[in-house]
Amino acid sequence: MTDEHYKWMRKAVDLAVQSISEPGRDDPPPAVGAVIVKDGIEVASAFRGQCAAGNHAEKCAIESAGERDLSGAVVYTTLEPCSRRNAPKVACAQRLIDQGVGTVYIGLYDPNPKIYREGWKMLRDAGISLRDFPADLRNELREINAAFLNQYRSNGKASGSATFDYVHSPIFTIGEPPVVIDTKWSHAASGVIHAYSERGQIALARYAESLDEIDDPSAMDFNPDKHSVTANEGNIIIFRGPRENIYAIVKVEQVLSLDRGDDRNEVAFTYEIRTINIKGPLDGLSEQE
Ligand SMILES: [Zn+2]
Known part of the structure; x- marks a missing residue:
C-alpha cells in the first residue's frame, strides 16, 4: 500500500x-x-x-x-x-x-x-x-x-460457561436450538488445547483477552483451508455457526491434562453467542436517500 x-x-x-x-x-x-x-x-x-x-x-x-x-x-x-x-x-x-x-x-x-x-x-x-x-x-x-x-449486532446475545472432559466427550454444543454451534476439542499439552470446527469456520482472535474486546467476530481470518486452531489458556477462539450471522466467541479459561500430571482431563471456557441482526425489507435499509 x-x-x-x-x-x-x-x-x-x-x-x-x-x-x-x-x-x-x-x-x-x-x-x-x-x-x-x-x-x-x-x-x-x-x-x-x-x-x-x-x-x-x-x-x-x-x-x-x-x-x-x-x-x-x-x-x-x-x-x-x-x-x-x-x-x-x-x-x-x-x-x-x-x-x-x-x-x-x-x-x-x-x-x-x-x-x-x-x-x-x-x-x-x-x-x-x-x-x-x-x-x-x-x-x-x-x-x-x-x-x-x-x-x-448484539441481538440474541447469549453467554455462559462450560467445563467438561474433552477426552471422553470431545464435542460440546454451545447454545440452544435453533441457535447452536458444535465445537470439538482434543489434547495438545498442559494448558494448551486444539479446537475444531468445519473448514473455514474457526479462527483465533489473537491477542484479545476478553470477550468484550471482540467487536466484530466476522472480521477474523476464517481460513477456508483450516478446521482447527491451537489455543493457550486465556486465548479466544471464534466459531462460526452454520448460518453466517451466528458466532460463538469462546475464551479458554483452563486446560487440564492427565498426560501432563494433572488429576483429570478437562477444559473450562466461557462463551458468548453473537447473532447479527437481520433487518426486514429492503425499504428498511440503513443507507437510504
Ligand atoms: Zn449508494
Whole structure:
C-alpha cells in the first residue's frame, strides 16, 4: 500500500466525519466519504448528505465530477458502495460500473447481512479491481459508525460457561436450538488445547483477552483451508455457526491434562453467542436517500 493511496483513503475518512444526517430518520445512518482520483489528481469528493439530504457520497462525488471522463479512475469510499436501490434510484455500485472506474478502495463492508459484500461482488463481476482500506483506518471508521454498525449486532446475545472432559466427550454444543454451534476439542499439552470446527469456520482472535474486546467476530481470518486452531489458556477462539450471522466467541479459561500430571482431563471456557441482526425489507435499509 503506497502512501499515495493512503493519503486519499485518509481524506475519505475525514470527509465521512462531515456527513449530514437527514431529518426524520429513526435508524442511525452511516457516515461516508468518497474521493475520486484520476491520473493521481483528485477529480471529485463528497460526504454523505453533501449534495442533498441523504444523498450517498459516491453518487454525490460522481455528480460533482460533471462531464469529466472517469474511466480508469480510482475511487476511495469508506463504505461498500450500495448494491440495490428501489427504482428509479440507481445503486452506487452500478453508477461506478457505468462510469468505467478502474479500482475501488473500500473502507467498511455494509453490515446489513442482506447486502453485505453485494456491492463488492457487483464491482468484481464488472472487472473492477478492489482493495480494502488498511486496518487502522477501518478501526477509525468503526468508531465513527458505531451506532450504524451496532444496529446489526448484539441481538440474541447469549453467554455462559462450560467445563467438561474433552477426552471422553470431545464435542460440546454451545447454545440452544435453533441457535447452536458444535465445537470439538482434543489434547495438545498442559494448558494448551486444539479446537475444531468445519473448514473455514474457526479462527483465533489473537491477542484479545476478553470477550468484550471482540467487536466484530466476522472480521477474523476464517481460513477456508483450516478446521482447527491451537489455543493457550486465556486465548479466544471464534466459531462460526452454520448460518453466517451466528458466532460463538469462546475464551479458554483452563486446560487440564492427565498426560501432563494433572488429576483429570478437562477444559473450562466461557462463551458468548453473537447473532447479527437481520433487518426486514429492503425499504428498511440503513443507507437510504
Ligand atoms: Zn449508494
